Amino acid sequence: MKKRVLIITYYWPPSGGAGVQRWLKFSKYLPDFDWEPVIYTPENPEVPVDDPSLLEDVRPGLEVIKQPILEPYSFYKKFIGQKKGERVNAAFLSENKAPGFKEKLSVWIRGNFFIPDSRRFWIRPSIRFLKKYLEEHPVDAIVSTGPPHSMHLIALALKKKLDIPWLADFRDPWTNIDFYPDLNLTPLADAKHRNLERKVITSCDKMVVVSRQMKTEFEELGGKNIQVITNGFDDADxxxxxxxxxxxxxxxxxxxxxxxxxxxxxxxxxxxxxxxxxxxxxxxxxxxxxxxxxxxxxxxxxxxxxxxxxxxxxxxxxxxxxxxxxxxxxxxxxxxxxxxxxxxxxxxxxxxxxxxxxxxxxxxxxxxxxxxxxxxxxxxxxxxxxxxxxxxxxxxxxxxxxxxxxxxxxxxHQYSRKNLTSILAEHLNKITS
The missing domain is CATH 3.40.50.2000 (Glycogen Phosphorylase B;)
Structure with a gap:
């Protein structure tokens, strides 16, 4: 009988871009290794691009749970003069003009007041919803993948309330990410980020990162039981x-x-x-x-x-x-x-x-x-x-x-998505045995 794993991810098709690929592919192949994934994701996320073609990779019969999310991007767009339908780019990318004062001020507000990120308003509603869901539909493990790191805070709370084995997946660093200095954090905001990061990496049962250097960096921050599972490619693509x-x-x-x-x-x-x-x-x-x-x-x-x-x-x-x-x-x-x-x-x-x-x-x-x-x-x-x-x-x-x-x-071949999923399944087995 297959075990069940709840995967908390912000990015999911029809969202496009790099952030969606990793867990879309893991969820595609996990059933081949006796794990049945259940996806929890926002109903109305703010994403840079849409890619409906990725829906073809969603495994038939996969349970996908969507809940509405409140994000501050409508206010952000209005503040910087961006049209309602325009997308917000990641990584401080600007296609038409150099960032002005309003954009820089918005970055400062984002870093100092929306901690750990602008999806923070989804944390409490998700905890309430998922606690009830998991009591009625038990799972054997929980996975959170970030950024956005708010996903980890949802899993952290569920771990404390329900004591379900938890694997925290980091596609990018948290306080060591390249643009962290550009947030211009106050000492208090920096301390909050680092405190939340420390709670996550010391509370999860297993950490997964995408590179050896990230493993070293998180170990220096106090992380334990860290496994490197890189990104990869899908033979089917x-x-x-x-x-x-x-x-x-x-x-x-x-x-x-x-x-x-x-x-x-x-x-x-x-x-x-x-x-x-x-x-x-x-x-x-x-x-x-x-x-x-x-x-x-x-x-x-x-x-x-x-x-x-x-x-x-x-x-x-x-x-x-x-x-x-x-x-x-x-x-x-x-x-x-x-x-x-x-x-x-x-x-x-x-x-x-x-x-x-x-x-x-x-x-x-x-x-x-x-x-x-x-x-x-x-x-x-x-x-x-x-x-x-x-x-x-x-x-x-x-x-x-x-x-x-x-x-x-x-x-x-060692980097094929199916082979990497087999490694992931082994570690899910270890934390649930």
Whole structure:
């Protein structure tokens, strides 16, 4: 008989973007390992994008419980002059203009008054609702996934009231996240964040994080019983037929490009290369798929690279893999932040599944570098290594001209969503045995 696990997640289809993928895929494969998931998620979330195609990944018969959530975004939009129907971007990304005084003030208010985040008003109603639900429909374990970390506070309260084994999953850090300093917290607000974080990581029965560096950071904060389960790729997302490759020497980035992920060194190096190498200038295409901060576009223009630029609006996830497989080179830009070594985006695994070479800019001793080297999926250079980056681009370009630009991505099966779910199921078994 299958065990039941309640999964508390803010992001769920038809919401799109990176945040929804992890637990959508876990819930898809958990029944194969004798766990029946029950999803608890907001009825009316404020999300950057919608992607109805992800509904196809929801396992038939899956129980999904939705409750309304009250969020302050309608007031936020009115305050900064944003239209009611416009979406709020994550990671301080602004597509049309640089943040002004009102936007900066709103960030300060968000960090200091909406603790741990703007979904805090969903905590108490959810505790009341779920306590009653769980008393009538028992589960064997609870999972909370954040950010937003309000999800963890819901699970924390249920753990105290009902003593159900609890696994806390961190897709990103809490106080160690890259934009934490940008919140401009008062000492009191900072202390509140850290106190809540400490309660969560010391009260759960198991912590799961997505990278080794995150594991180390949480251990230093007092976290125990921490397991690394990375993000991954779903074999079902990779089509049986490989689409024809781009004719141009395309360097493709999929996903959002906020300011701290802007690879300024790349624009500088590419400007030098197209000036010095006419063959590259004739073949180059820079393809950015998804939301792009205005600072990135301004840097591209300032380096005279706009003629090579192709912008692609957000596309459904089921079309992303085709674009990745068509690319000549896939660009992975790591956030230039103090926690850069531990940043391990889900994007890298889908890049590897596309079997196209990955051009990475980031720490050469970080988690991404270790995985790239492990599966021989691409080349990496540090944030300031212009010569190394230039060498890597030229190596890829020469192989493109010779018609042998490909990678084997050996050993990537360990990062398949189904294999990762088997590991998750083992740890759920351990905390419930």
């Amino acid at each position: 990779v089509g049986e037929e490989t689409p024809e490759s781009d004719k141009k020497f395309s360097i493709v980035h999929a996903g959002s490009l906020p300011p701290n992920r802007n690879p300024r060194i790349l624009w500088k190096v590419l400007q030098e290369l197209v000036t010095a190498t006419p063959e590259l200038a004739d073949s180059l295409q820079i393809k950015l798929v998804g939301k792009v901060d205005i600072s990135v576009l301004e840097d591209i223009r300032s380096h005279q690279l706009e003629p090579y630029l192709k912008l692609v609006e957000y596309v459904p996830h089921d079309e992303v893999m085709k674009i990745l497989q068509q690319a000549q080179v896939l660009l992975l830009a790591i956030n230039q932040t103090p926690n850069a070594k531990g940043i391990l985006t889900g994007k890298i695994f889908e890049y590897m599944a596309a079997c196209r070479p990955v051009l990475t800019i980031g720490p050469t001793d970080g988690d991404v570098a270790n995985i790239l080297n492990d599966v021989q999926a691409g080349l990496i250079s540090d944030f300031t290594d212009e010569e190394g980056l230039k060498k890597n681009i030229l190596e890829f370009f020469n192989r493109f001209r010779e018609g042998n630009l490909s990678v084997n991505s050996e050993g990537i």
